Amino acid sequence: MQQPNFTPTANLMLRETASQTAGPYVHIGLALAVAGLPERDEEIWNELAKDSASGERIEVVGRVIDGNGDLVRDALLEAWQADSRGHYQPAFDLKAPFNSFGRTATTAEGDSEWRFVTVKPGAIARPDGRTMAPHINLAIFARGVNIHLQTRLYFDDEGEANADCPVLGAIESPNRRQTLIARREDSEGGLPRYRLDIVLQGEGETVFFDF
Amino acid sequence: MTLRRRFVERDRQSHPPAYAPGYKTTVPRSPSQALVSLQTPSVSELSGPNFQKLRMGPHDNDLLLNFRDGTAPGLPVGERVIMFGRVIDQFGKPVPHTLVEMWQANAGGRYRHKKDSYLAPLDPNFGGVGRCLTDEDGWYHFRTIKPGPYPWPNGINTWRPAHIHVSVMGPAISTRLITQMYFEGDPLIPICPIVQTLNDKEAVGTMIGRLDMARSRPMDALAYRFDLVVRGELQTYFENQ
Numbered sequence: 241m242q243q244p245n246f247t248p249t250a251n252l253m254l255r256e257t258a259s260q261t262a263g264p265y266v267h268i269g270l271a272l273a274v275a276g277l278p279e280r281d282e283e284i285w286n287e288l289a290k291d292s293a294s295g296e297r298i299e300v301v302g303r304v305i306d307g308n309g310d311l312v313r314d315a316l317l318e319a320w321q322a323d324s325r326g327h328y329q330p331a332f333d334l335k336a337p338f339n340s341f342g343r344t345a346t347t348a349e350g351d352s353e354w355r356f357v358t359v360k361p362g363a364i365a366r367p368d369g370r371t372m373a374p375h376i377n378l379a380i381f382a383r384g385v386n387i388h389l390q391t392r393l394y395f396d397d398e399g400e401a402n403a404d405c406p407v408l409g410a411i412e413s414p415n416r417r418q419t420l421i422a423r424r425e426d427s428e429g430g431l432p433r434y435r436l437d438i439v440l441q442g443e444g445e446t447v448f449f450d451f
Numbered sequence: 452m453t454l455r456r457r458f459v460e461r462d463r464q465s466h467p468p469a470y471a472p473g474y475k476t477t478v479p480r481s482p483s484q485a486l487v488s489l490q491t492p493s494v495s496e497l498s499g500p501n502f503q504k505l506r507m508g509p510h511d512n513d514l515l516l517n518f519r520d521g522t523a524p525g526l527p528v529g530e531r532v533i534m535f536g537r538v539i540d541q542f543g544k545p546v547p548h549t550l551v552e553m554w555q556a557n558a559g560g561r562y563r564h565k566k567d568s569y570l571a572p573l574d575p576n577f578g579g580v581g582r583c584l585t586d587e588d589g590w591y592h593f594r595t596i597k598p599g600p601y602p603w604p605n606g607i608n609t610w611r612p613a614h615i616h617v618s619v620m621g622p623a624i625s626t627r628l629i630t631q632m633y634f635e636g637d638p639l640i641p642i643c644p645i646v647q648t649l650n651d652k653e654a655v656g657t658m659i660g661r662l663d664m665a666r667s668r669p670m671d672a673l674a675y676r677f678d679l680v681v682r683g684e685l686q687t688y689f690e691n692q
Contacts, residue, residue, distance in 0.1 A: 257657045260630045265554065268580050275565065331501055340500060387469070
């Protein structure tokens, strides 16, 4: 064994396994129904909140758009969010009224929208005493995306909380903050709906985070 | 909730860059702006789902037995292999009870996905998807068929090496990772534009499953070992102020 103080810095810890694109057939593994495969008894999918979940049940929808303005029809998205009181629920359990985690996908057919059914998350207090506005963490995986893109979705009817959110405030360009704000829209009698397009590149490019 | 945990910063030089023109699809799908770094990640990033209550089927990690389309009952065709390994963090600490998922083509390089139209046939007894939780020491196991290489529209004549897509959650969404396992010795590895998105040979080495004769089953299946390393978890010893 090497004397620790003579070990090259690079050997003090292991290297994280390198990322690779999820590729065009990610649905086989992580979204079986989208691939046309039979589903198992329990799948991780896009309904985070059942009718019985406490809080305001909503749907969150959007598209993924590439640098040419074309739809990305083979993306997989993962959501991670707090419950309506601002608490994360790590124990994933399909019998529970609410789960903090879910998956959705864009597809080859139609308007290629991703969609989550969830509750509007509560604001989250941080140890430094500041509060983060209600938000959903999103991860985007797709063919042509070598390492997943991490972003957040905020809500346009939380103007004051958004203005005070330390994470939105960390984005230097005020114009770019707008790329994370989902717009509430008329949902014709269905669940209240918020819409956010994720733009991978170019005009209106979504803010992606490193953390 | 106050989490006093943090994770070793992701070394993005050890991962592929978003823009890697040899892999053509990255050209319109790579952000042109810099990532916004969160210097003080919050509970939103430092927590993540735990899947111990996800009900698994008895063959969810056994691709030799978990798919039959009913037209030709039997076993899938191809090289029987055990794919196994450990999920550990950068400090070598096992990551127990974490979700490992995988998907792959069949022995001929054909995916059971409605968008795959490669002329190699589907196997009526092979689906190509598996999942399991690591045990208390971080070990996972799958039994499967070694996938075949396949051509894809990138260059004029580009082929993927044999590979298995692997997805691991780890303790938080900060450790979330999707990668691909390649098979030791495959001559397609160094000429693959997706592998070549990595600028570092050592980083490529983190994705190679190694033939492990000791763990193979005589007269039954070869074994490939593939350890997954997720970001190291640290406790915060000192809070500010």
